Amino acid sequence: MKFKIAILGTGNVASHLVPALENAGHTITEIYGRNLEDAEKLTEKVYVAEAVDDLDFSESEAEIFILAVSDAAISDIADEIILPEESILLHTSGTVPLSILGYSSASYTGVFYPLQTFSKGRKIDFEDVPFLLESEDEETLQKLKKLAKSLSPNNYLVKSKDRLALHVAAVFASNFTNHMIRLSEEIMARQGLDFEMIKPLIIESISKSLEIGAKKAQTGPAIRGDFGTLDSHHHFLNYNEQVAELYRLISQDIIDVN
């Protein structure tokens, strides 16, 4: 089943979704950007999409409208957008509840959340991206499943309340692991040490964690209860009070949960 789809937004998610949807055989009818130039730039990635900066879609041929904008912008656009009859309005956020689309002019609403970290200029293989789907309308849900399956074999039905939990879990698993690596990079750079030394350790740690579970995979001074090392590390970090406190608190939590 191929769809005619309008994309609202020109950010990381939109710019990855647009070519992927076209590659999957769907037609991108319009790309909306508050800034028309951004929308025009994104239309260059596909064959036919029209760039627009007006939220009146009453004449659009699209059946599905995907809001790929910042969480804060979702409700404003949902309230303003003028949609044709029988159209489906979706958002792509991990945080915002489905109900935020309830006051829109859409006949049907849903959530189409790709659980992945998108950065501009970095290619994402959508086959590896799980899609988290939600709708209160059964027929819409079936269409969402078909849309998701056209991009990736992994899709899950997840209610708004669970999606919030999932997004919190994703922040720990993605943004916070990345920040731990960032802090590691900075400690090495500050000492003039080559970060390459640490990369094999990171790769093995994460592989082990995903394979046997993070609980069993844990090693290091905190889980060993090696307070001498914890103290010397904490003392080493006293050039940055906040990072020292982070070291203390994470070590404490490792001790407490084990």
Place this chain on the structure above:
Amino acid sequence: MKFKIAILGTGNVASHLVPALENAGHTITEIYGRNLEDAEKLTEKVYVAEAVDDLDFSESEAEIFILAVSDAAISDIADEIILPEESILLHTSGTVPLSILGYSSASYTGVFYPLQTFSKGRKIDFEDVPFLLESEDEETLQKLKKLAKSLSPNNYLVKSKDRLALHVAAVFASNFTNHMIRLSEEIMARQGLDFEMIKPLIIESISKSLEIGAKKAQTGPAIRGDFGTLDSHHHFLNYNEQVAELYRLISQDIIDVN
């Protein structure tokens, strides 16, 4: 250059090093364990090593003695061990300074620190393990390099002071990333959600971080300055005060360093 080596210790590092050293062509003469049974178990992994629980090595044929014991045990064993003439005593710790071996009966001392996370029952490919080497004696350092090269192409000369920084960086990169994944697992489990959903996100996050650097790789609510989402996540976590505080502090640090 092949060495005759005695291993002191029966833990994770020792049990990975012993077969790897033998595979590289060295001879393991003795394996010391405080508990003789543990030492005997480890000798089963190699052809000829003798299990011992006595620190008198005056009759040993080994030239190199590797202390692969907990940080806290290093100085006691170093002080007690009786070594033959012209022997080299090494420790494998990321935290303990070289000078801790200074009161031993060894002619030469050094550090032979494999920067990797070792768990029992999990095979490590030593080719990917960087070895961090230190000695104040140039000839010993050359032997250490040869020993390290027989296991892995990656070896670095790192002084005690830098090794402490490196170990702190390694804790962030390995133990703390693992703990972030642990917390993510728990949030998912608590909500009855399948952790498989999040694995592709973790793999992509880490790959991106290692490829373009964690600073450029960061995404998520903190770096976007999306305080609405930060508040809703923090509120969601109020069933566990310490984890909520961790969420707040890590998010704050992401905001502050960017």
